[in-house]
Amino acid sequence: MTATEPLITATPTQATPEAFKDAFRLHPAGIALITALTPEGPVGLTASSVASVSADPPALAFSVTRATGSAGGILSAPTHLVHLLDAQHIGLAEVFAHSGTERFTPEQGWSALPTGEPHLPDARVALRCRILQATPVGSSVLVLAEVLEIHPGEASEPVAYVDRAFRSLGDRS
Numbered sequence: 394m395t396a397t398e399p400l401i402t403a404t405p406t407q408a409t410p411e412a413f414k415d416a417f418r419l420h421p422a423g424i425a426l427i428t429a430l431t432p433e434g435p436v437g438l439t440a441s442s443v444a445s446v447s448a449d450p451p452a453l454a455f456s457v458t459r460a461t462g463s464a465g466g467i468l469s470a471p472t473h474l475v476h477l478l479d480a481q482h483i484g485l486a487e488v489f490a491h492s493g494t495e496r497f498t499p500e501q502g503w504s505a506l507p508t509g510e511p512h513l514p515d516a517r518v519a520l521r522c523r524i525l526q527a528t529p530v531g532s533s534v535l536v537l538a539e540v541l542e543i544h545p546g547e548a549s550e551p552v553a554y555v556d557r558a559f560r561s562l563g564d565r566s
Contacts, residue, residue, distance in 0.1 A: 421553035421560075424478045424486050427455065428511040429470035435497045435511040436466035439490040441554040443475055451540035453520065456533045462492065468534060472508065472523050472541065476516035480550035480561035485513075487559065512544065519544040 406412050422441035429436055438457065446452040453475060457464035467473050478486055485501055488494045497503050497511055506512045512519055522538035529535075551562040 418556055421555040424482075424552050424554055424559060425455070426476040426478060426482070426486065426489055426513065426516070427467055427473055428476065428513075429467045429473035430505075430509040430511065431466040431470055433466070435503075436463040436470075437489050437496055437511060438463040438467070439486045440475075443477070446537065451520075451543075452525070452537060453522065453540060454535065454537050456530070456535045458533050460529075460534050464534070468524070468527055468536070470510075472510060472521055473538075474506070474510045474512060474544075475520045475522055475538075476513050476546075477518050477520070478552055479517050479548060480552045480563070482513075482516065483552060483559045483561070486552075506544070514544075514546055516546045517548045518546055 423443060425440045425443040427438055427440050427443075440455050440457070442454075442456040444454050446454050455475070457467065459465075460468055488501075489496060502513060502515055504512050504514055506521065508521070510521065520540045521542040521544065522540050524536055524538050526537040527534050528537075553560055553562055
């Protein structure tokens with residue numbers, strides 16, 4: 394095959410929300426808990442959209458599906474923490490992935506940083522961030538955040554979100 398010969402591929406489908414979700418369903422993503430302190434109290438959510446953007450200066454990006462509830466609290470807070478999770482936190486990731494669940498209980502292991510943000514000390518790492526830009530994209534908001542501090546924790550087995558489930562990436566991967 395030469396560079397000018399077309400590749401033989403399957404017929405493309407319409408880019409619908411369902412087809413888009415299917416395209417990413419088997420594309421593994423890391424798991425994070427994003428937390429913030431609001432005047433109403435602590436808020437948090439599970440995110441599989443966190444990505445490194447720049448090392449110099451340190452910056453990351455993530456998206457939230459709406460600007461209300463926990464996501465709205467994170468978007469309006471002056472700072473937030475992005476906890477990068479390991480397999481030991483699959484249960485906690487599931488709790489924070491659903492609205493109306495009990496969050497920030499003593500049994501879950503939460504503490505607070507001196508700056509007030511809810512902190513999970515046994516997460517692999519927590520990145521304290523400040524939003525630089527929040528851009529609406531359809532029903533979601535894309536967030537670009539500056540990393541202010543890095544709080545190391547405890548590393549264990551990596552975890553990924555794939556095919557609508559949290560999966561440990563132990564030695565079997």
